[in-house]
Amino acid sequence: xxxxxxxxxxxxxxxxxxxxxxxxxxxxxxxxxxxxxxxxxxxxxxxxxxxxxxxxxxxxxxxxxxxxxxxxxxxxxxxxxxxxxxxxxxxxxxxxxxxxxxxxxxxxxxxxxxxxxxxxxxxxxxxxxxxxxxxxxxxxxxxxxxxxxxxxxxxxxxxxxxxxxxxxxxxxxxxxxxxxxxxxxxxxxxxxxxxxxxxxxxxxxxxxxxxxxxxxxxxxxxxxxxxxxxxx
Numbered sequence: 001x002x003x004x005x006x007x008x009x010x011x012x013x014x015x016x017x018x019x020x021x022x023x024x025x026x027x028x029x030x031x032x033x034x035x036x037x038x039x040x041x042x043x044x045x046x047x048x049x050x051x052x053x054x055x056x057x058x059x060x061x062x063x064x065x066x067x068x069x070x071x072x073x074x075x076x077x078x079x080x081x082x083x084x085x086x087x088x089x090x091x092x093x094x095x096x097x098x099x100x101x102x103x104x105x106x107x108x109x110x111x112x113x114x115x116x117x118x119x120x121x122x123x124x125x126x127x128x129x130x131x132x133x134x135x136x137x138x139x140x141x142x143x144x145x146x147x148x149x150x151x152x153x154x155x156x157x158x159x160x161x162x163x164x165x166x167x168x169x170x171x172x173x174x175x176x177x178x179x180x181x182x183x184x185x186x187x188x189x190x191x192x193x194x195x196x197x198x199x200x201x202x203x204x205x206x207x208x209x210x211x212x213x214x215x216x217x218x219x220x221x222x223x224x225x226x227x228x229x230x231x232x
């Protein structure tokens with residue numbers, strides 16, 4: 001089962017730091033923090049992280065220096081630069097040092113969370129396209145778009161097939177509602193997270209023995225859902 005993504009936030013403004021920590025934890029991430037550049041760099045060197053959120057103006061060592069050193073030692077670690085600076089030259093400098101994205105204070109929390117999800121998706125290994133999958137009493141052919149439960153054919157809509165395929169490819173992971181909106185519906189569409197919940201309810205009625213007590217599509221309060229096949 002995949003572990004939670006671990007994010008390191010290096011930020012010397014305690015209000016911003018604590019706010020980010022609380023919100024990231026509520027989104028289902030593990031979070032470590034540092035309030036100066038030297039401690040932040042030491043943490044990166046000592047532990048494995050999935051993402052570094054890095055302020056530029058830090059005591060001890062600035063974010064540009066940290067970014068340069070981190071990308072030399074751990075080139076695959078994604079970095080989002082977080083700063084009050086807004087000049088184009090600062091953004092170019094951050095990207096030149098290897099940053100994967102750049103967001104300027106004051107920022108929208110929802111925008112930062114969306115950028116975090118996007119950066120983490122890009123950092124994940126490309127998943128092989130799934131054609132067929134069997135779990136419990138369910139058999140699904142994603143290529144032909146047909147499915148059987150207890151040997152009887154069950155009809156799914158195209159969106160339901162896409163959702164199920166997305167879950168199966170991320171078995172054990174917490175899948176955020178917004179990830180489903182982004183990946184299944186696309187950025188230009190405007191359904192709500194309630195749409196996702198309604199689709200989940202419909203899918204549960206088709207694949208769960210007891211839809212009100214699901215074993216495969218499990219709710220993660222305040223975040224989204226986790227798929228559990230029972231095959232592992």
